[in-house]
Amino acid sequence: MVNIVPVSGQGFRPYEVHIGRGLLADAGERLADILRTRTVVVADENVARTHGATVIGALRRAGVEGALVQVPPGEASKSWRGLERLCDALSEQGLDRKDLILALGGGVVGDLAGLAAALYMRGIDFVQLPTSLLAQVDSSVGGKTAIDTRHGKNLIGAFHQPRRVLADIDVLATLPPRQLRSGWAEVLKHGLIRDAAYFEWLAGQGASGASGDPDALEPAVVRSVEIKAAVVSEDEKEAGVRALLNLGHTFGHALEAELGFDEAILTHGEAVAIGCAMAFRFSAREKLCAPGDANLVESTFIAAGLPTRLDGLGGFSADALLKRMAGDKKAEGGRLTLILARAIGDAFVQRDVDDAAVRSFLIEEGAA
Numbered sequence: 154m155v156n157i158v159p160v161s162g163q164g165f166r167p168y169e170v171h172i173g174r175g176l177l178a179d180a181g182e183r184l185a186d187i188l189r190t191r192t193v194v195v196a197d198e199n200v201a202r203t204h205g206a207t208v209i210g211a212l213r214r215a216g217v218e219g220a221l222v223q224v225p226p227g228e229a230s231k232s233w234r235g236l237e238r239l240c241d242a243l244s245e246q247g248l249d250r251k252d253l254i255l256a257l258g259g260g261v262v263g264d265l266a267g268l269a270a271a272l273y274m275r276g277i278d279f280v281q282l283p284t285s286l287l288a289q290v291d292s293s294v295g296g297k298t299a300i301d302t303r304h305g306k307n308l309i310g311a312f313h314q315p316r317r318v319l320a321d322i323d324v325l326a327t328l329p330p331r332q333l334r335s336g337w338a339e340v341l342k343h344g345l346i347r348d349a350a351y352f353e354w355l356a357g358q359g360a361s362g363a364s365g366d367p368d369a370l371e372p373a374v375v376r377s378v379e380i381k382a383a384v385v386s387e388d389e390k391e392a393g394v395r396a397l398l399n400l401g402h403t404f405g406h407a408l409e410a411e412l413g414f415d416e417a418i419l420t421h422g423e424a425v426a427i428g429c430a431m432a433f434r435f436s437a438r439e440k441l442c443a444p445g446d447a448n449l450v451e452s453t454f455i456a457a458g459l460p461t462r463l464d465g466l467g468g469f470s471a472d473a474l475l476k477r478m479a480g481d482k483k484a485e486g487g488r489l490t491l492i493l494a495r496a497i498g499d500a501f502v503q504r505d506v507d508d509a510a511v512r513s514f515l516i517e518e519g520a521a
């Protein structure tokens with residue numbers, strides 16, 4: 154069975170997220186109305202090796218000779234250099250404005266190829282073919298595309314919605330265990346912001362989804378995409394409610410940036426896990442939510458094999474983290490915005506957060 158989740162909003166053309174098994178092999182049929190004779194598939198080298206031929210074969214059966222453009226795996230491809238190389242490769246393929254890009258991969262390829270699609274000839278269509286759990290539940294939906302700079306995470310980007318998303322659950326079978334756990338962090342985040350019953354169900358799964366059990370994964374991908382689609386439909390450009398999807402990210406992105414975006418040390422999902430646990434501990438410290446909620450959040454992330462503390466990451470300076478957080482896109486006039494919680498399933502946007510409170514919290518958390 155294939156679940157189709159619609160995404161629609163005021164400022165963009167509606168599209169569908171298809172979730173099910175064997176969808177990459179069916180890509181020719183599922184994309185028949187939007188495929189172009191010149192279609193470029195962008196993938197990192199790992200995904201090109203494992204799933205590139207499936208997609209190229211599906212295109213061929215639909216009468217399209219797809220060209221496969223490969224980028225190096227890893228966050229380093231989400232860079233000025235990575236963007237320049239990819240845009241040059243699109244020119245070398247002779248792509249024009251009416252052609253199509255397929256972003257086949259995890260969040261790195263989705264964000265990078267999506268931004269290239271937003272910029273190339275001032276914007277061409279693209280489709281998301283997410284292959285990591287994180288990309289299926291989060292990054293392929295909603296149109297945020299970006300690269301990192303030395304000043305911070307996702308600082309250069311655009312909102313550019315895909316024409317369609319095909320999330321093939323079968324491809325998760327080849328995903329390394331650490332990457333499954335990383336994606337599970339964003340799944341748990343969706344429950345934490347808006348749906349306590351979903352979080353309770355996820356917590357009851359223990360390590361199953363994070364260990365790749367398709368019986369836990371498929372319903373989690375569907376429910377997470379429904380939550381994300383509903384938020385994006387309400388507020389595409391993050392004028393308000395969309396900021397909730399950033400739960401855990403103000404802390405998490407600061408950690409990633411301080412570690413030089415080295416995902417061998419900390420993946421994005423792991424940073425989000427620590428960030429969510431910190432956001433709940435900070436909420437409890439400020440007496441906004443019950444300490445029991447913060448404890449339950451922490452134990453649920455731990456049960457899924459995810460980190461929740463700064464321990465073992467080599468040490469952070471509280472001032473350096475605060476500076477990173479002040480450079481976050483949600484900050485206004487240098488004043489911090491945090492996503493905090495009244496309870497599990499009830500997150501809210503707190504603007505103008507007191508720096509001194511965050512600083513002493515960071516020191517309690519182990520920063521120097």
Ligand SMILES: NC(=O)c1ccc[n+]([C@@H]2O[C@H](COP(=O)([O-])OP(=O)(O)OC[C@H]3O[C@@H](n4cnc5c(N)ncnc54)[C@H](O)[C@@H]3O)[C@@H](O)[C@H]2O)c1
Pocket residue numbers: 197198199200203226227228231258259260261262264284285286287288291292293294295296297298307324325326327328329332335336420421422
């Ligand atoms: N745009 C958004 O809304 C959004 C949301 C969340 C995260 N992100 C971004 O996404 C990125 C993280 O994405 P990610 O966790 O998918 O990382 P990733 O894209 O680097 O993929 C992780 C690793 O898994 C490999 N891989 C992916 N699919 C595979 C498969 N099916 N089989 C085997 N290997 C596979 C990749 O080659 C890579 O080595 C970060 O840059 C983050 O900022 C964006």
Ligand SMILES: O=C(O)C(=O)C[C@@H](O)[C@H](O)[C@H](O)COP(=O)(O)O
Pocket residue numbers: 291295297299306307339391395396398399402482
């Ligand atoms: O879609 C969103 O909105 C999100 O915030 C989802 C996040 O999981 C994702 O990591 C996003 O890229 C972060 O956006 P940013 O605006 O903080 O860079």
Ligand SMILES: [Zn+2]
Pocket residue numbers: 291339402421425
């Ligand atoms: Zn994220």
